[in-house]
Amino acid sequence: MKAIVNVYLKQGVLDPQGKATLHALESLGFTGVKDVRIGKQIVLELDASNATEAKAEVEKMSQTLLANTVIEDYNIEIVQ
Amino acid sequence: MRVAILRFPGTNCEFDTKYAFDKLGCDSIIVWHGEEKLPQDIDLVVVPGGFSYGDYLRSGSIARFANIMKDVTRYANSGGKVLGICNGFQILTEAGLLPGALKRNINLHFKSKYQYLRVENNNNTFLNKCSIGEILHIPIAHADGNYYIDDKGLEKLEANGQILLRYVDKEGKVDSINGSVEAIAGICNKTKNIFGLMPHPERAIESLLGSDDGVKMLQGFTS
Numbered sequence: 001m002k003a004i005v006n007v008y009l010k011q012g013v014l015d016p017q018g019k020a021t022l023h024a025l026e027s028l029g030f031t032g033v034k035d036v037r038i039g040k041q042i043v044l045e046l047d048a049s050n051a052t053e054a055k056a057e058v059e060k061m062s063q064t065l066l067a068n069t070v071i072e073d074y075n076i077e078i079v080q
Numbered sequence: 081m082r083v084a085i086l087r088f089p090g091t092n093c094e095f096d097t098k099y100a101f102d103k104l105g106c107d108s109i110i111v112w113h114g115e116e117k118l119p120q121d122i123d124l125v126v127v128p129g130g131f132s133y134g135d136y137l138r139s140g141s142i143a144r145f146a147n148i149m150k151d152v153t154r155y156a157n158s159g160g161k162v163l164g165i166c167n168g169f170q171i172l173t174e175a176g177l178l179p180g181a182l183k184r185n186i187n188l189h190f191k192s193k194y195q196y197l198r199v200e201n202n203n204n205t206f207l208n209k210c211s212i213g214e215i216l217h218i219p220i221a222h223a224d225g226n227y228y229i230d231d232k233g234l235e236k237l238e239a240n241g242q243i244l245l246r247y248v249d250k251e252g253k254v255d256s257i258n259g260s261v262e263a264i265a266g267i268c269n270k271t272k273n274i275f276g277l278m279p280h281p282e283r284a285i286e287s288l289l290g291s292d293d294g295v296k297m298l299q300g301f302t303s
Contacts, residue, residue, distance in 0.1 A: 009183070013183070013228060014183075014186070014259065016183065016184045016185065016186050016187070016188055016226065016259065017184060017188065020187075020188055065137070065141065065142075065145070066137070068138055068141065068174065068181055070173075070180065070181040070228070070229075071181045071183060071228055
């Protein structure tokens with residue numbers, strides 16, 4: 001079983017990397033991009049058989065280490 | 081006075097920090113992150129600068145779970161004095177010992193230069209030798225120094241006199257060089273025994289090398 005954790009800065013917290021990338025896209029002539037947010041994806045290979053339990057465990061991991069909830073949000077996807 | 085200076089894999093300011101405190105007449109000792117306990121009878125723990133654990137995941141996020149941090153947390157929560165410099169500041173925010181977080185600098189630059197700082201509060205151990213409004217000239221060297229705290233947290237910092245230092249220009253005008261909320265360069269906790277700042281006072285100890293403004297900052301701990 002795999003868990004995919006996406007971590008990104010909270011809405012309202014300025015994302016300097018996203019902003020720089022947005023400006024780069026604009027300077028390359030890509031119009032119509034309103035905002036860019038850059039996050040990270042953490043893929044965990046789990047030794048687990050129960051998706052609900054696995055998700056609860058990954059939730060704990062995210063709260064403890066994978067995300068800094070002062071500035072970041074995250075979502076978890078379990079892939080069988 | 082006895083100072084414990086922590087060392088994680090990737091720490092690189094422990095010897096500068098030791099030099100500074102030894103020069104101020106302290107007895108300082110470098111403590112490996114794998115230790116379970118801080119040395120006995122210490123008066124200050126310094127979490128120095130560097131790139132602990134390669135700054136992987138987030139700056140300070142892995143170091144904060146190192147063995148020694150359990151005892152540092154116990155020490156801090158029982159009123160012991162702790163100073164985090166640069167990566168040490170990041171580690172202390174990750175550990176929840178100081179409020180807020182440090183993000184990537186607004187322009188994505190690694191900023192390495194001398195920087196003017198303005199003393200905002202001196203009613204604390206750290207800056208009691210400095211006067212409010214005083215301008216200090218101290219090196220900075222960081223990529224993740226963009227201090228963030230939400231509006232409610234900021235109000236508390238202001239109300240409790242927890243903002244220690246702000247980035248300013250030569251004339252003392254506020255200049256948020258890395259995007260920090262309210263140009264904040266250093267803070268302390270509510271009970272004023274845990275201190276964190278991005279600038280490096282330990283690198284401003286000899287006027288021959290550019291500035292000795294760091295002396296009066298660190299001296300706050302020695303008396």
